[in-house]
Amino acid sequence: MRIARLSFAIAAATLTLTNQAAAWWNDEWTMRKQITVDTSASGANITDAIGTSPVLIRLHAGNFRFAASKADGSDLRFVAGDDKTPLKYHIERYDSLLGEGLVWLNLPNVQPGSKINVWLYYGNQKALAAPDAKGTYDADTVLVYHFAERGIPATDSSAWANNSQDAGQAANGSLIGSGLRLDGKATLTLPATPSLALAEGASFSWSAWIKPAALQRNAAIYSRKDTRNGVVIGLDDGAPFVEITKDGVGQRSSAGVPVAPGGWHHIGVSATPGLITLYLDGAPYATLNASLPALNVVAKLGGDTAIAVPAVTPEVASEPAAAAPAADGTAAEGTATAEATAETTAPAAPVVPAPVAPAPVAAAGFIGDIDELQISKNARGAGFIKFAATQQGPAPSKLLSFSVDEETSSWLSGYFGILLKAVTLDGWVIIGFLGLMALLGWIVMIEKHGYLKRQSRANDIFSPAFRNLGEDITAMVEREGLAVLTGENARENVKKHAKARAYVQKNSSLCRLYETGVAEIRKFVPEGDNGTTLNAEAIASIRATLDGCVIREMQALNRQIVVLTLSIAGGPFLGLLGTVIGVMITFASIAMTGDVNINAIAPGIAGALMATVAGLAVAIPALFGYNWLTLRIKNLTSDMQAFVDEFVAKIAVTYGKGRPSPVVARMAAE
Template sequence: MKTHLIPALLLALSAALPATSEAWWNAEWTQRTRITLNTTDQGLATQEAASAVPVAVRLHSGNFDFASAKEDGSDLRVLAADDKTPLKFSLERFDSVNELAVLWVQLPSVLPGSDKNQFYVYAGNSKVAAGEASPAGGFDAALVSAFHFSDITKPGADHLGSPGREAGLVVVEPNGLLAASLKLEGRAVQLPVADKPLLDAAQLSLSVWVKLDDVASAKLLQWGGLQIAVQAGQLRASVGGSELRGGELTVGRWTQLGLRVGAGKAALLLDGAVVADAAASALPSLGSTLSLGDGARGLADELQISASARSNAWLAISAGAQGAQGKLLSAQREDAAAAEGESHGYMGILIKNLTADAWVVIVICGLMLLIAIWISVAKGLLMGRIDQANRAFLKRFRDATDNLLHLEQGGAHAESPLFRLYQAGVRELAKRKAGQDGAAPLSGASMDAVKASVDADYVRENARLNGGMVMLTIAISGGPFLGLLGTVVGVMITFAAIAQAGDVNVNAIAPGIASALLATVAGLGVAIPSLFSYNYLASRIKNTSSDMQIFIDEFITRAAELYGAR
């Protein structure tokens, strides 16, 4: 095979690869995590758009590289789906030692029925000074108070309050819903909350997460004329003189409770869905202290109060983003090097999620494919030259009469196996002085010896024709098994990483498994063209081998007629 064919092959292979894009907000940030909100039926289905929604993003070792980020998270930046627009966010927790973080991101808009609601969390810029952070603002202006219960100042305690406020020390559970959670021990916890913005707006949206050890009876929340309670597992609420009942609480399960008042109506919500509503003439008197957890035992977290009647979609998305087992949010880690080679469509997702073992298998399969292509092209060209040379020599041989032993003169047939077999026969006849003046006719034993010598050369010619074909058989049989090995190991690694990270949603599993299957595709991509090529070349070699056998018989017969004993 000529050397100029190698660049042509490499050019053809590179042309077959997908086009690449190089979208990256800032080269000084070396990693990013892509967050996707799926509002289709496969995630959390919504029927209307929601604006200014705060979503809680959990970062862990499975979707974020804490080793490359600043210890205090000061290099975190959040960008919208266009990879250009900065989004407001705030950190609730950033623990680089245990590799856990929670940040609140305010999304300008979340579209319904879409899996393209995306944004990016960037990190990995060592040039950012310690303590230098992006302007905070994970919530909109309608938020009155948000209690995260995560600002731990000493073991077992948390300073509570909205910006500019503090309350007394209370007992917290370090590992709660998002980060730390408030422990409910039967006594009411008093929280300071300003009610003036709510009364001025005459609207209210309130939500709190609870995980109860007992659902027999408890006043979960009491704030002036507002109350949310549980009685025999059933959720109850009162707004002034309006009573609402609906929904059931389950022991030991995180559940979001919500209350919305505005436009003459009050609604009770459970996990973002309305379970009861009633007419409410006005927002009742509230006071400046909210009581939480009177008679309840368990955990409470993420109490948010807004001076706005949030829409159903807003409340559903907010609840889905905070829930630990929700299908709304998925996170996938990326880095700058991978993004430079990111391809359009699904192939880019597969390539970005390939594990090291899958890459090894794919590289080996690629080398096997190049070898198979090399052998197929070289052998195909060789068989073409052999066929042409055989036809030319066979015509001269059959046209010869008394000069049968002198066909080497007047023609070059170096590519012809038939010509080389002819040369082997002529050499044996020359040893026995066949055709020379005064030479005795050859006996039957002599002709058998000549045929045996030509047969030996036939075996060597046959081996030459089949040279390299074993590499095609290796590609055919070994490629699929090698690809299967890469897939099995890749799936094992994917499940091990998911088990370690604790992220069990399908969006975390699917990319890794799909990428692992790419190794099997690579193995089949080697085996299938190699199989076609092998069968084609084997048939041509078989035909040439048959021609050689026929020629040997024809040559020996003519030699016996001319030089054998009568």
């Protein structure tokens, strides 16, 4: 009962695990892949709050099977880790021929120091496209430019439709797909819409990837100004800065370590009332104790906006401000006359000029590339900006990791399916040969097990009957064999099962030895014996015949066992041969393509090792089966040898020289 309960528990646990592993969001999608977003110490190591954030999923031939997806990627679906909740996403670029995909995915409530699992489903040729660019970003994101357009104004991917007012020059091979190329002269104009309007002291976030072409003095990347107020984000001799102009007075953040030209860098600005923080590559770079001015004008990307600063005339300290001049200029002339009269009638008073606000200096146009511009009407935290810089950057990041592809409703799912798909043709040839060896080995083991089992059972029936024969060792043949089994139960068993005698005669090696021995005795002592005895030479002749019969029985027992020995000895070596050939082909392919990375090497090596696994799968069962069968063959052989010794001893006792034969003894008794 205890064993039954344990078996039931194991079966239930296995069924539960199977059901969990088989969980599938939608059976119409045949493929899926798990993506892990790791903000813990083992990943991106982000400790500040992040919140809901878009994440860039870069798909390439090393982490995604484009051949199993639709050509346009319209069957892509992203599902949360619970395998139930679909997530919002949109595709910036998808090219199945080049093996490149750029997908933006909305991750709600990303926590620092944690891991988030997301399922990527694909492989449904009937699926319709379901991107949701507006749902990919939260409501505070008011502008997102991917710069994926060519010859048309940049399109806003957020929900606010803040498209640019002009088209820029596309930059091929940018950081994330295509970007915007700026030459220091042409600019991209951002609209003046209510969603982009800034109130005084408003919260604000701005971020973009930049690639400066050279060191420039006071170059504006982003500029938004009116006559007295403005915001400028740019580079000064490679040092990022943010400049705030309020009522004509400018403030600029302090300069830090400059960035070198020719490389991509992430610039982020987060503004709150009284404090503006500048970020470089996700880390704080500089701060400015200032607030944003009120702005509701167009902005420029790649250049500065012009500011009309009125000239300020010095004023006399002893006189009040002059009235505004009339249209005909009479008031102005009167004023000049009064001043002249005062000069002749009173001592000259010193002229004290009023304080003049320094006019902001116009910045030069930025020369370089820009990609992925995002503007928000709230202040993004340090964790959010670091998260964006880490997962969008050019360098490989520990933030995202991709698992293997899984298939639904197939025994080829998971790792095993990936391995099988990576096996080359030569590997399949060797695996096929090993499969044939395995099939033959199992056939031999099953057939031999049944043969030995039947022989052992038949010998167990025959042996007690033989041992109870007494001195009349030919009685079992003379009385039709099994009819002489001792005990009532044995006799009743024979009566009920008429085929038992045929079963023993067919399967018992001891019975065959017995019948051979009786046949040899009758050569020397025919029926109607008149007292013939057997000398030593006759008994030796009978024993020699029995020994020959034993050898033939042993040959029958060991027949086809050589198949198992070949499987044990040859299987691993054939598998090793397939592995070596597969590894050679993998490295030759890498040498030809020049693609040296773990994603290019791992499938080929893993597929090559499948040949070794196949060889071991052939040899290991054959090894266990061979040892089990040889043990049983050894036992049956020992039984036959013991039977020959016992049978010859009975012959010597019954027909030995100087002893009357059983026939003579019966005649004397009659």
